[in-house]
Amino acid sequence: MKMLINVAETVVADALRGMAAAHPELVVDAENRVIVRRDAPVEGKVALLSGGGSGHEPLHGGFVGPGMLDAACPGEVFTSPVPDQMVRAAAAVDSGNGVLFIVKNYTGDVLNFQMAAELAQDEGVQVASVLVNDDVAVTDSTFTAGRRGTGATLFVEKIAGAAADEGMPLERVEALARQVVASSRSFGVALSACTTPAKGSPTFDLPAGELELGVGIHGEPGRERRAMMTSREIADFSVDAILEDLDPKLPVLVLVNGMGATPLLELYGFNAEVRRVLDERGVAVARTLVGNYVTSLDMAGCSVTLCQVDGELLRLWDAPVQTPGLRWGR
Amino acid sequence: MLDAAFFVRWMTAAAAVIDREADRLTELDSPIGDADHGKNMQRGFTAVVKTLAAEPPATPGAVLTTAGRQLISSVGGASGPLYGTLLRRAGKVLGEADRVSAEELRSGLAAGVDAVGQLGGSAPGDKTMLDALVPGVTALSASFDAAAEAAGQGALATVPMQARKGRASYLGERSIGHQDPGAASSALLFAALAEVAK
Numbered sequence: 001m002k003m004l005i006n007v008a009e010t011v012v013a014d015a016l017r018g019m020a021a022a023h024p025e026l027v028v029d030a031e032n033r034v035i036v037r038r039d040a041p042v043e044g045k046v047a048l049l050s051g052g053g054s055g056h057e058p059l060h061g062g063f064v065g066p067g068m069l070d071a072a073c074p075g076e077v078f079t080s081p082v083p084d085q086m087v088r089a090a091a092a093v094d095s096g097n098g099v100l101f102i103v104k105n106y107t108g109d110v111l112n113f114q115m116a117a118e119l120a121q122d123e124g125v126q127v128a129s130v131l132v133n134d135d136v137a138v139t140d141s142t143f144t145a146g147r148r149g150t151g152a153t154l155f156v157e158k159i160a161g162a163a164a165d166e167g168m169p170l171e172r173v174e175a176l177a178r179q180v181v182a183s184s185r186s187f188g189v190a191l192s193a194c195t196t197p198a199k200g201s202p203t204f205d206l207p208a209g210e211l212e213l214g215v216g217i218h219g220e221p222g223r224e225r226r227a228m229m230t231s232r233e234i235a236d237f238s239v240d241a242i243l244e245d246l247d248p249k250l251p252v253l254v255l256v257n258g259m260g261a262t263p264l265l266e267l268y269g270f271n272a273e274v275r276r277v278l279d280e281r282g283v284a285v286a287r288t289l290v291g292n293y294v295t296s297l298d299m300a301g302c303s304v305t306l307c308q309v310d311g312e313l314l315r316l317w318d319a320p321v322q323t324p325g326l327r328w329g330r
Numbered sequence: 331m332l333d334a335a336f337f338v339r340w341m342t343a344a345a346a347v348i349d350r351e352a353d354r355l356t357e358l359d360s361p362i363g364d365a366d367h368g369k370n371m372q373r374g375f376t377a378v379v380k381t382l383a384a385e386p387p388a389t390p391g392a393v394l395t396t397a398g399r400q401l402i403s404s405v406g407g408a409s410g411p412l413y414g415t416l417l418r419r420a421g422k423v424l425g426e427a428d429r430v431s432a433e434e435l436r437s438g439l440a441a442g443v444d445a446v447g448q449l450g451g452s453a454p455g456d457k458t459m460l461d462a463l464v465p466g467v468t469a470l471s472a473s474f475d476a477a478a479e480a481a482g483q484g485a486l487a488t489v490p491m492q493a494r495k496g497r498a499s500y501l502g503e504r505s506i507g508h509q510d511p512g513a514a515s516s517a518l519l520f521a522a523l524a525e526v527a528k
Contacts, residue, residue, distance in 0.1 A: 053406075075407075076369075076406055076407075077366070078364040079406040079407040080406050080407050080408075080410075083402060106497065107407075107496045108406065108409075111408055111410075111411035111412070111450075115402065115411055138500055143499065143502070144499040144502075145497070145499045145500070196364065196366065198366055198369050199360065199365040216500060218364045218497065220363070220364060220501065223500075223502070
């Protein structure tokens with residue numbers, strides 16, 4: 001497997017140095033693995049902090065900036081960051097109005113953020129946490145660690161970020177973040193496995209003529225494997241899987257997300273099919289975002305996330321944002 | 331009786347065996363996780379040995395709490411908090427004694443194992459590190475060798491289990507037939523303990 005790297009051990013540090021060089025509006029601490037907006041802490045504002053394993057770029061570091069996150073903590077590839085990173089980041093961004101931790105539901109992320117919240121509170125930082133668990137491919141039962149957090153993380157970070165920008169207090173920002181989680185569902189599909197730099201070979205075998213339905217963002221296999229399907233069939237399957245669990249009475253935000261190795265040509269084509277099936281099911285679309293936002297290294301495939309929005313959520317979604325990975329309106 | 335130097339030797343031996351077995355742990359993690367358990371444990375225990383060598387703690391309890399804190403700070407994933415909690419809790423139970431008996435070590439580790447179960451919300455049979463830790467600690471009342479043997483058997487016994495915790499749980503029935511990498515690394519801790527006790 002050919003990769004544009006030096007050695008596996010320095011992949012994350014090298015990427016952070018490059019990110020620092022490209023984004024002077026961010027303070028990228030490659031040693032301590034903390035990415036903070038340069039103007040932090042912002043006076044009078046609740047701070048938003050997220051993080052998780054690397055390999056999902058632009059999530060989360062690419063979403064640091066006005067209108068979204070105040071800080072992000074990247075871990076090793078597909079491995080959650082450690083509490084020290086979050087405590088350091090929380091101290092750097094807290095303006096005295098508290099910090100909201102946005103955590104994807106993976107055991108490692110949950111445990112490390114939980115420890116970090118306790119440590120930060122010991123140091124006098126007010127912390128609230130919201131757990132993102134939008135993946136309908138995982139049936140929520142006592143037999144799993146619960147639903148994974150995937151594409152909805154972007155919706156939570158954007159909408160809560162806009163709320164914080166407007167000066168809303170921590171409890172209100174947290175409540176809106178929870179509303180977004182409750183209103184969002186995702187489903188992912190892999191056309192190929194991804195390759196982690198440490199392993200250097202695909203994390204699972206996916207024969208040429210097959211696809212994996214219900215895949216997560218760590219190269220972990222999904223819930224079912226089938227013979228390759230058309231874009232139209234995949235859209236029907238994915239959207240129906242979501243609508244089995246979410247019955248939108250209001251318009252939805254649509255995220256058609258690439259896993260890293262699927263070109264925009266295919267993603268836009270897939271989005272046309274997603275729009276068709278939503279029209280057929282009578283679901284109104286308020287806004288659509290297509291691109292690589294919550295990736296899985298070089299995995300080919302995509303995920304769909306729907307978020308049912310009321311007027312306030314839509315207004316917050318439309319609010320200006322200025323980050324490396326998402327920007328509009330200013 | 332076991333002194334601080336014994337505990338430092340244990341952690342050093344654990345680091346060495348994890349170093350040797352890192353590729354195997356990563357292989358085990360490949361079909362049911364994300365193929366990084368060996369690398370993560372290697373990074374953590376390398377940091378533990380470095381910290382213990384730089385400032386050798388004076389008591390057995392301090393060796394374990396220092397090692398646990400270091401694992402939390404350097405491993406990441408679920409393994410960092412879980413292994414860190416195991417050692418920190420055990421270290422706290424050992425307290426400030428200069429020397430501890432094998433029985434005190436056993437009860438310290440038993441408390442650590444309980445804390446791991448609480449933190450992860452898991453129990454034996456879920457296909458996690460507990461499936462090696464619990465039999466290992468239980469057999470510790472017989473001998474260090476018996477503990478290593480029991481933990482190793484416990485790790486092997488995870489092969490036919492279906493995972494209910496962690497990333498492997500998302501595979502459902504497809505997690506069956508693979509040894510749990512966390513149970514495998516837990517067994518290595520007991521192997522290292524038996525080795526330094528000889």
